Amino acid sequence: MADLTKDHSLDHLASHPSSVQRVARALSSLNLNSLRVLLRNGPSAALSFVSHSYHLYSGFGLPHLWQRLPWRNDLKIPSRKIDELFPGMDCTRSPELLFPFPRNLGVLPQELIVLTKVVDHLKAKRVVEFGTAEGRTALNIALHLPPGGEIITLDLPPVPGQNEVGFFYWDQPAKTRIKQIFASVDSWDYRPYRASAELVFCDACDRMPGLAAEAYQAFSVVKPGGVILRHDYSTAEGPTRFWEWLARELPVFQIEGTVMLCLRVDSEEVYKKTQALLEHPLLKNSIHIAGASRGPGG
Numbered sequence: 001m002a003d004l005t006k007d008h009s010l011d012h013l014a015s016h017p018s019s020v021q022r023v024a025r026a027l028s029s030l031n032l033n034s035l036r037v038l039l040r041n042g043p044s045a046a047l048s049f050v051s052h053s054y055h056l057y058s059g060f061g062l063p064h065l066w067q068r069l070p071w072r073n074d075l076k077i078p079s080r081k082i083d084e085l086f087p088g089m090d091c092t093r094s095p096e097l098l099f100p101f102p103r104n105l106g107v108l109p110q111e112l113i114v115l116t117k118v119v120d121h122l123k124a125k126r127v128v129e130f131g132t133a134e135g136r137t138a139l140n141i142a143l144h145l146p147p148g149g150e151i152i153t154l155d156l157p158p159v160p161g162q163n164e165v166g167f168f169y170w171d172q173p174a175k176t177r178i179k180q181i182f183a184s185v186d187s188w189d190y191r192p193y194r195a196s197a198e199l200v201f202c203d204a205c206d207r208m209p210g211l212a213a214e215a216y217q218a219f220s221v222v223k224p225g226g227v228i229l230r231h232d233y234s235t236a237e238g239p240t241r242f243w244e245w246l247a248r249e250l251p252v253f254q255i256e257g258t259v260m261l262c263l264r265v266d267s268e269e270v271y272k273k274t275q276a277l278l279e280h281p282l283l284k285n286s287i288h289i290a291g292a293s294r295g296p297g298g
């Protein structure tokens with residue numbers, strides 16, 4: 001395993017910024033325009049202005065069009081066009097999408113297209129998704145599965161009155177292909193699905209150790225020849241830094257025009273590297289499955 005063992009570069013991803021750090025960031029983003037907004041539009045508008053000014057300079061929390069701004073040179077993963085990553089993919093037309101419009105920083109319409117195109121291209125019979133939320137991605141993936149195909153989608157148990165996990169697919173015929181699991185990524189028992197998924201879509205956690213647990217589960221269920229996609233590269237610090245860390249060891253690319261990362265597990269060498277990473281303490285110690293001894297294969 002290359003140099004993934006020796007550094008503490010991910011330690012700061014274990015918690016959100018403290019109040020002191022937030023105040024320092026807000027102060028660093030103050031300027032005359034923020035004062036003008038405060039006087040004209042009030043404190044809430046000024047707070048929003050300052051917070052977006054901070055995002056503008058740090059880069060995180062901005063949509064993809066803004067991600068490679070000239071002063072931002074801290075993105076380490078190279079980008080590739082979708083048809084370079086998937087030679088032979090039919091990119092001449094887009095599929096029909098359901099509920100295409102995202103909430104803030106959610107999966108964009110072109111990212112839904114990428115997801116469904118990859119499902120088609122791989123003729124995926126099993127897809128595993130971490131992070132169901134409203135079920136937009138699960139539903140659109142399900143619509144592209146071949147007969148007998150299934151998507152297993154995982155989210156935390158819903159909190160009554162607060163969220164309704166998967167509601168976009170509840171009344172859809174494609175729901176018969178969607179297997180909803182309520183569990184945390186760090187405790188889900190992947191063993192019945194070991195090395196069986198053509199596609200894994202990671203979109204659940206944004207801090208450590210959840211990011212490591214999600215990667216552990218993804219490497220456990222992806223089958224040789226499969227693909228792992230990760231959302232939120234460049235728009236959220238946690239996934240960005242964690243996947244840059246993984247990319248020191250693995251051939252990860254950003255899909256151009258999206259904030260999605262793509263890892264094709266399409267050679268024995270890459271598959272072996274993913275399986276070796278299951279033994280890395282950062283990944284291994286992030287998982288707590290009842291009744292399982294740790295290690296590749298469970």
Ligand SMILES: C[S@@+](CC[C@H](N)C(=O)[O-])C[C@H]1O[C@@H](n2cnc3c(N)ncnc32)[C@H](O)[C@@H]1O
Pocket residue numbers: 106107130131132133134135136137138154155156183184185186203204205210
């Ligand atoms: C960004 S949303 C997923 C969006 C969804 N893929 C879509 O675009 O339709 C992230 C989801 O991950 C879930 N989540 C967060 N932490 C989790 C964990 N530890 N285990 C499982 N799910 C988690 C959240 O409840 C949330 O619904």
